[in-house]
Amino acid sequence: MRILVVEDEQRLAAGLRAGLEAEGFAVDVASNGVDGLWLARERPPDAIVLDIMLPGLNGYVLCRTLRAEENWTPILMLTAKDGEWDQVEALDTGADDYLTKPFSHAVLVARLRALMRRGAPERPTVLAAGDLCLDPAGRQAWRGPTQLDLTTREMSLLEFLLRRRGEVVSKHEILEHVWDFDFDGDPNIVEVYIGHLRRKVDRPFGRTAIRTIRGAGYRLEADGG
Amino acid sequence: MRILVVEDEQRLAAGLRAGLEAEGFAVDVASNGVDGLWLARERPPDAIVLDIMLPGLNGYVLCRTLRAEENWTPILMLTAKDGEWDQVEALDTGADDYLTKPFSHAVLVARLRALMRRGAPERPTVLAAGDLCLDPAGRQAWRGPTQLDLTTREMSLLEFLLRRRGEVVSKHEILEHVWDFDFDGDPNIVEVYIGHLRRKVDRPFGRTAIRTIRGAGYRLEADGG
DNA sequence: GCGGTTCTTCAGCGTCGTTTCAGCCGCCGT
DNA sequence: ACGGCGGCTGAAACGACGCTGAAGAACCGC
Numbered sequence: 001m002r003i004l005v006v007e008d009e010q011r012l013a014a015g016l017r018a019g020l021e022a023e024g025f026a027v028d029v030a031s032n033g034v035d036g037l038w039l040a041r042e043r044p045p046d047a048i049v050l051d052i053m054l055p056g057l058n059g060y061v062l063c064r065t066l067r068a069e070e071n072w073t074p075i076l077m078l079t080a081k082d083g084e085w086d087q088v089e090a091l092d093t094g095a096d097d098y099l100t101k102p103f104s105h106a107v108l109v110a111r112l113r114a115l116m117r118r119g120a121p122e123r124p125t126v127l128a129a130g131d132l133c134l135d136p137a138g139r140q141a142w143r144g145p146t147q148l149d150l151t152t153r154e155m156s157l158l159e160f161l162l163r164r165r166g167e168v169v170s171k172h173e174i175l176e177h178v179w180d181f182d183f184d185g186d187p188n189i190v191e192v193y194i195g196h197l198r199r200k201v202d203r204p205f206g207r208t209a210i211r212t213i214r215g216a217g218y219r220l221e222a223d224g225g
Numbered sequence: 226m227r228i229l230v231v232e233d234e235q236r237l238a239a240g241l242r243a244g245l246e247a248e249g250f251a252v253d254v255a256s257n258g259v260d261g262l263w264l265a266r267e268r269p270p271d272a273i274v275l276d277i278m279l280p281g282l283n284g285y286v287l288c289r290t291l292r293a294e295e296n297w298t299p300i301l302m303l304t305a306k307d308g309e310w311d312q313v314e315a316l317d318t319g320a321d322d323y324l325t326k327p328f329s330h331a332v333l334v335a336r337l338r339a340l341m342r343r344g345a346p347e348r349p350t351v352l353a354a355g356d357l358c359l360d361p362a363g364r365q366a367w368r369g370p371t372q373l374d375l376t377t378r379e380m381s382l383l384e385f386l387l388r389r390r391g392e393v394v395s396k397h398e399i400l401e402h403v404w405d406f407d408f409d410g411d412p413n414i415v416e417v418y419i420g421h422l423r424r425k426v427d428r429p430f431g432r433t434a435i436r437t438i439r440g441a442g443y444r445l446e447a448d449g450g
Numbered sequence: 451g452c453g454g455t456t457c458t459t460c461a462g463c464g465t466c467g468t469t470t471c472a473g474c475c476g477c478c479g480t
Numbered sequence: 481a482c483g484g485c486g487g488c489t490g491a492a493a494c495g496a497c498g499c500t501g502a503a504g505a506a507c508c509g510c
Contacts, residue, residue, distance in 0.1 A: 019397050023441065139393045139438050151467060152440040189469060191487060214477070214486070376456060414458060416498055439466065439497065 001116065001160070002026040002177050004045035006036035006062065007078070008054055016049065016108075023109055026156075026180050033057025040066055040073065043176070047074040047116050049108070050095070063095050074115035076108075113137070127162040130224020132201060132209055134162055143205050143224075150200060153178070157193050158201065161210070161220040170217035194218060227251040228337065229270035231261035231287065232303070233279050241274065244330050245337075258282025265291055265298065272299040272341050274333070275320070285318045292319035299340035303328075321351065352387040355449020357426060357434055359387055368430050375425060378403070382418050383426065386435065386445040395442035419443060 003025045007013040010031075017027045028045060030036035033054040040048060040062075052059035063075055077095040096115050099108060113136070127134045134141040136159055141148040150158065156178045161169065171190045175183055198210055202225060209225030212218055228250045232238040235256075242252045253270060255261035258279040265273060265287075277284035288300055302320040322336055352359045359366040361384050366373040375383065381403045386394065396415045400408055403415075419435060427433055427450065434450030437443055 015397075019395060023393075023395070137393070138391050138444065139441060140444075152438070153468070186470065188471085188487090192469080192489080195488065195490095212487070378457070411459060413460080413498085417458080417500085420499065437498070 001047075001156075001163075002028065002043075002045045002180075003112065004028045004030065004036065004039055004043075004048045006030045006033065006048065006054065006059070007051045008032055009051075012051075020109070020112075026177060028180070028182075033059070033062050037062050037065060040071065041069075044071075044073060046177070047076065047112055049076050049078065049112070051078045076111055076115060127159065127165075128224075129162055129165045129209065129220060129222055132162075132224040134159055141201075143201055143207075148200055150197075153193060154196055154200070158197055161218065165220045166222040168213050168217050168219045173217070227253065227268075227270040229253045229255065229261065229264055229268075229273045231255045231258065231273065231279065231284070232276045233257055234276075237276075241333075245334070248334055250337075258284070258287050262287050262290060265296065266294075269296075269298060272301065272337055274301050274303065274337070276303045288318045288320050301333075301336055301340060319353075352384065352390075353449075354387055354390045354434065354445060354447055357387075357449040359384055366426075368426055368432075373425055375422075378418060379421055379425070382415075383422055386443065390445045391447040393438050393442050393444045398442070 003020050005013060005016045005020070005027060007016060007029065008031050013029050013031065017029055020027045028039055028043065030039050033056045036048075036050070036054070037057065039045075050059045050062060054062070059077060063077070066073065066075070074097075075095045077098040079098050097111050099111060127136070131144040132142070134155070139152075139155055141150055141155065141158060157174065160174065160178050171187050174190050175187060179189075194210060194212075202208055202210060207225040209221050210218060211221060211225075228245055230238060230241045230245070230252060232241060232254065233256050238254050238256065242254055245252045253264055253268065255264050258281045261273075261275070261279070262282065264270075275284045275287060279287070284302060288302070291298065291300070299322075300320045302323040304323050304325050321340055324333060324336060352361065356369040357367070359380070364377075364380055366375055366380065366383060382399065385399060385403050396412050399415050400412060404410075419437075423435055427435060432450040434446050435443060436446060436450075
């Protein structure tokens with residue numbers, strides 16, 4: 001899941017990036033409204049964290065512009081702590097939620113998850129495919145009753161596959177969402193990690209949840225294999 | 226304010242009724258666990274005074290059953306005077322407070338009022354994960370029957386982890402909540418304190434309640450490890 | 451003011467996760 | 481049947497991260 005953070009204040013931006021990455025999100029940061037708009041269009045993220053006060057193009061305008069383009073990416077706005085107006089205006093311009101500064105990291109993450117869940121309705125907090133299930137908040141995954149021991153990357157990858165279970169996802173798509181979009185390394189890394197996952201979630205159970213679609217990508221079987 | 230007293234011993238039950246009614250409470254009395262459970266469900270009281278030793282369905286089971294039903298009515302448990310286990314187990318099953326027999330009438334009333342003032346919070350006043358439990362108000366923590374000797378910081382950290390048990394919490398989040406949010410020192414201090422805690426709550430018992438999620442943070446196992 | 455306890459900083463070390471790479475296998479089209 | 485391409489795998493290097501013990505600083509009770 002990739003988050004776009006549009007925030008000009010360096011310290012806050014760095015903090016947000018670090019915090020969100022620690023939660024397993026891939027994070028893009030734009031330090032002004034113009035870059036933010038460009039990234040939102042060209043590299044559609046799964047959600048946007050948007051500061052109102054921005055040099056050049058402010059948050060309201062950015063938000064309104066995207067909505068005018070029929071871009072419904074969930075947007076969470078960061079507003080000043082006092083102005084009640086800010087919040088009303090935020091929602092009015094098409095933001096999905098807002099947070100007043102200063103805010104706690106936990107709240108931000110919770111709201112973001114809620115937003116993304118709402119974005120594609122009826123998404124439970126626990127993802128499942130057959131007897132394979134995953135709790136994103138707890139960073140835990142199980143095959144039936146046995147808990148799986150996965151690293152952060154493996155967990156993110158499995159989460160992504162689970163969110164798109166039944167669909168074929170390309171390596172390119174995986175790279176964009178599970179790794180940073182600016183990742184310019186060898187795409188082979190996806191194969192390596194798919195291998196890791198299979199060794200942990202399929203082989204020990206004699207199952208095949210993860211299928212290779214040669215030339216297209218991978219598909220996680222909706223019934224867990 | 227209506228109190229449900231679940232107590233099989235006739236004399237004590239009668240005494241409790243009389244005393245509480247004199248204080249202006251309305252009182253229901255159940256003389257066994259099954260009736261108690263039924264009354265707790267059908268005529269939800271503002272608080273429950275619950276003896277552990279009951280014919281049929283004992284206090285622990287009754288308490289756990291209600292909590293499993295998301296019933297957070299404040300519960301004050303009456304435990305035997307000696308068994309250290311009783312108290313820990315009482316809190317562990319979801320009771321909000323306990324009183325060891327024999328107890329003074331004044332103390333009972335005071336505790337009851339305190340419980341009700343606090344309302345029926347979703348968060349029990351005592352936090353537990355498996356046999357690990359902590360009483361924030363009393364600044365005490367136990368692993369099973371043995372009390373833990375923790376410093377203030379250690380206690381705060383354990384409390385925070387317990388409140389978010391089962392979830393992964395980042396170092397950043399811990400710093401914000403356990404230290405001051407404007408703490409700008411070395412985040413390494415969290416690692417140091419996690420180390421201290423493990424040495425006190427896990428190692429001596431051969432357990433692992435506190436897990437490191439590399440790159441993400443820490444998680445306190447919901448079952449106490 | 452003094453001793454002990456608690457809190458914080460720091461640097462070194464070991465472990466674990468990520469990434470790269472090279473070689474192999476098997477599918478597929480010619 | 482053959483060659484090429486895409487995917488799989490194990491090994492290894494590298495870097496990052498977390499753990500620890502020690503030492504200094506701050507705090508507290510006496």
